[in-house]
Amino acid sequence: MNLTNEMNRVMGDAFEKVGYDRALSRVIVSSRPDLCEYQCNGAMGAAKAYHKAPIEIANAVVASLNEVMAENDKNAVFSSAEAIMPGFINLNVSEAFLRHFARQMATSERFGAELPEPKKILIDYGGPNVAKPLHIGHLRSAIIGESIKQMLKFAGNEVIGDTHLGDWGLQIGLIIEEFKRRNPELCYFNPDFKGKFPEEAPFTISELEEIYPAASARAKEDEEFAACAHENTLKLQSGDPVCHELWKKIIEVSVADLKKNYAKLNVSFDLWKAESDAQPFIPELLKILADKKLSYLSNGATVVDVQEETDKHEVPPCLIIKSDGASLYATTDLATIIDRMNYFNPDEIIYITDKRQDMHFVQVFRVAKKAGLVREDTELFHIGYGTMNGKDGKPFKTRAGGVMRLEALISEVDDAVRDKMKERYEEDEVNEETVHKVGLSAIKYGDLSNQAAKDYIFDIDRFASFEGNTGPYILYMIVRIKSILQKAGNVSRNTDALLDLPDGDANLKLLLRKLSNFSEMISTAVEELAPHKICSYCFELCDAFSSFYHDTPILKETDEKVKNAYFSLLFLLQEVLETCISLLGFDAPEKM
Numbered sequence: 001m002n003l004t005n006e007m008n009r010v011m012g013d014a015f016e017k018v019g020y021d022r023a024l025s026r027v028i029v030s031s032r033p034d035l036c037e038y039q040c041n042g043a044m045g046a047a048k049a050y051h052k053a054p055i056e057i058a059n060a061v062v063a064s065l066n067e068v069m070a071e072n073d074k075n076a077v078f079s080s081a082e083a084i085m086p087g088f089i090n091l092n093v094s095e096a097f098l099r100h101f102a103r104q105m106a107t108s109e110r111f112g113a114e115l116p117e118p119k120k121i122l123i124d125y126g127g128p129n130v131a132k133p134l135h136i137g138h139l140r141s142a143i144i145g146e147s148i149k150q151m152l153k154f155a156g157n158e159v160i161g162d163t164h165l166g167d168w169g170l171q172i173g174l175i176i177e178e179f180k181r182r183n184p185e186l187c188y189f190n191p192d193f194k195g196k197f198p199e200e201a202p203f204t205i206s207e208l209e210e211i212y213p214a215a216s217a218r219a220k221e222d223e224e225f226a227a228c229a230h231e232n233t234l235k236l237q238s239g240d241p242v243c244h245e246l247w248k249k250i251i252e253v254s255v256a257d258l259k260k261n262y263a264k265l266n267v268s269f270d271l272w273k274a275e276s277d278a279q280p281f282i283p284e285l286l287k288i289l290a291d292k293k294l295s296y297l298s299n300g301a302t303v304v305d306v307q308e309e310t311d312k313h314e315v316p317p318c319l320i321i322k323s324d325g326a327s328l329y330a331t332t333d334l335a336t337i338i339d340r341m342n343y344f345n346p347d348e349i350i351y352i353t354d355k356r357q358d359m360h361f362v363q364v365f366r367v368a369k370k371a372g373l374v375r376e377d378t379e380l381f382h383i384g385y386g387t388m389n390g391k392d393g394k395p396f397k398t399r400a401g402g403v404m405r406l407e408a409l410i411s412e413v414d415d416a417v418r419d420k421m422k423e424r425y426e427e428d429e430v431n432e433e434t435v436h437k438v439g440l441s442a443i444k445y446g447d448l449s450n451q452a453a454k455d456y457i458f459d460i461d462r463f464a465s466f467e468g469n470t471g472p473y474i475l476y477m478i479v480r481i482k483s484i485l486q487k488a489g490n491v492s493r494n495t496d497a498l499l500d501l502p503d504g505d506a507n508l509k510l511l512l513r514k515l516s517n518f519s520e521m522i523s524t525a526v527e528e529l530a531p532h533k534i535c536s537y538c539f540e541l542c543d544a545f546s547s548f549y550h551d552t553p554i555l556k557e558t559d560e561k562v563k564n565a566y567f568s569l570l571f572l573l574q575e576v577l578e579t580c581i582s583l584l585g586f587d588a589p590e591k592m
């Protein structure tokens, strides 16, 4: 059930009834809200097609609409229709219709949203790398990915979220080398050691996080060190027991830490598959590419051409194996596709990474299609997001200019929220659970309210504000609604009572109109994988509620029927808003 569809149906019938093609009859939101709520410019198009004056057509359509309204004023969608020179049709929606619509929303699954056939979808997001601290470079992937996963689930799809952990490659060789030089006495490095390796990891996460940058810096200056690190990487890949053991410990320690951090962000994955899991599929990949005569040698490297005639820019060949025999990022991604198709056979795979990886995914998707690694109808999407910048317009850094760790960022935002809450409430009313919930809404809404592909400025002060288009503002409104319902005492959810909402209140009407956009909003948001549409909807709805509530003392209403109608509306608003924020990946506190 979708408001625009309903209006289009009625308008289409009117066009058809007076002899014009219904396809010309689209209803849109009015560009002159001072004159009317909706409008239809279809008479202009019809005038050309039927060689008539537009106003003549508009008059005929309006006469037919008026007949419907007179016959059936209870169920009519429009309350007024007027033809305006040179041939516009100005429309207002009927309040009775909006009340019925609201009741239908309240009694339907997913508030009556019309959503496409469910699919099997795998979503690859997060993408952290082991032994490197989870920093804000990966924050957007986690936030956007989690929201899209929730949206797709809400729409009825079968969705699997996979982290695609970066656990393979030189970073591991580097860590092992540095660790070995620091701790040569450990059993791992004693060639005569025959016993069982200890259960406990020989390093903590903080040690690992310090070791990696140290090793990486050292390799840049020390050739011998770099060669040993490279050697370790090859040894790991060929199954050397010591390298394998240390690698397993690195993963164990890192994954425990990552899970802790993701939990703070309200992000969780169904699968913790890793780049290493794809390695066994590389021989199969190489064989397919060779058998289909797609791969060839170019200066000793194995590549696949992916340029297409319609390309406006050069798309370089996809590098599969380097001349020294090493596999690459693309190789792992292609092998992972084989694994995913075997395991889950999805209809769609969605990847969420920094947009600087755009070309990588163009290449990978083309090879996957050409080589038939996926079904012909399997859709492969990449959502490339922009950079999160500081107020100076440069990639966000700590005050000292370093890479911001996620934990540090969360605590900075929590501090800002706590300060703002202390300005508003008594000290003892500010509790940490609420602070963290509000803080999370600030971070996530601040991110998701922008189109993913755009860069945005991470402005803690603005994001943590309780006013304006922010997460805390939305939460504040939800809590407001909850508290009115609590104060009201024993009110129960009665959807029929929505029909008793009064006529003639402009704020209320606008609120109902905004509310009724849910179905359209969510189907576009899901189709376009665009959480920012949910943010705008929440903001407009909260604003409309705020104006309504400002002018309507709900708890003081003396007409019991009307009062109960208001309560029913509050229940519905609360449900819709809480659903929306759950799709954005956060939730509301009980009080704030």
Ligand code: ARG
Pocket: 124, 126, 127, 128, 129, 164, 165, 166, 333, 351, 352, 353
């Ligand atoms: N670990 C990668 C990075 O840090 C992101 C992985 C994204 N997923 C993928 N299938 N390539 O950039």
